[in-house]
Amino acid sequence: MSTVKKASVREKEYNIIVNDKVRSYADEPFFIKKEEKAAAFLRKHPLPEHLKK
Amino acid sequence: MNLDHYTFFTTDFQDYEFYSEGPQGRIKKIVRYRRIANDPVTYNLAFGDENEKGVVSDTVISNNRDKDMVLATVANTINAFCDHYGNHFIYAEGSTAARTRLYQMGIGRLWKAIDMDFDVWGYKDGSWQDFTINVNYEAFLVKRK
Numbered sequence: 001m002s003t004v005k006k007a008s009v010r011e012k013e014y015n016i017i018v019n020d021k022v023r024s025y026a027d028e029p030f031f032i033k034k035e036e037k038a039a040a041f042l043r044k045h046p047l048p049e050h051l052k053k
Numbered sequence: 054m055n056l057d058h059y060t061f062f063t064t065d066f067q068d069y070e071f072y073s074e075g076p077q078g079r080i081k082k083i084v085r086y087r088r089i090a091n092d093p094v095t096y097n098l099a100f101g102d103e104n105e106k107g108v109v110s111d112t113v114i115s116n117n118r119d120k121d122m123v124l125a126t127v128a129n130t131i132n133a134f135c136d137h138y139g140n141h142f143i144y145a146e147g148s149t150a151a152r153t154r155l156y157q158m159g160i161g162r163l164w165k166a167i168d169m170d171f172d173v174w175g176y177k178d179g180s181w182q183d184f185t186i187n188v189n190y191e192a193f194l195v196k197r198k
Contacts, residue, residue, distance in 0.1 A: 015060040
């Protein structure tokens with residue numbers, strides 16, 4: 001049986017439902033590939049120092 | 054962010070799902086955040102359609118005539134994510150240059166609302182630059198204000 005969390009004050013600003021039905025996509029090849037590509041891009045093109053502050 | 058968007062669902066505030074509804078039917082959309090750098094802390098935002106077999110892809114153009122509503126929903130998942138994990142940098146890019154350009158055009162159309170909540174930068178000509186409407190970028194960085 002799923003549980004639904006009531007939205008906090010801030011969450012009422014957007015339409016979100018928190019439950020236990022959304023699976024993790026951590027092992028999904030599509031996302032793994034995307035994350036590897038993104039990490040490589042950022043290693044090659046890091047943020048400038050002024051943005052880090 | 055006061056833009057029409059779909060109701061979205063989450064369990065761990067890192068993976069989100071919602072349903073696009075339009076002439077092509079009901080299409081399941083997945084948004085996922087994962088940390089990809091520590092200095093500064095940066096998360097990747099990846100986004101795709103999940104088919105009935107549970108496979109996620111972003112190569113299909115759905116043509117569901119709701120692209121701004123979809124983009125506004127993705128933007129609202131950023132708010133939900135930041136509420137739980139903090140206002141970190143979020144990196145996003147399209148699977149192809151054409152798709153990245155679609156994202157750029159979408160951000161441009163919704164810029165008034167997006168600019169109120171987020172700082173946005175684009176990568177172009179070898180550097181990260183403040184986002185400017187109608188400029189093509191290779192990738193984007195977003196940080197909630």
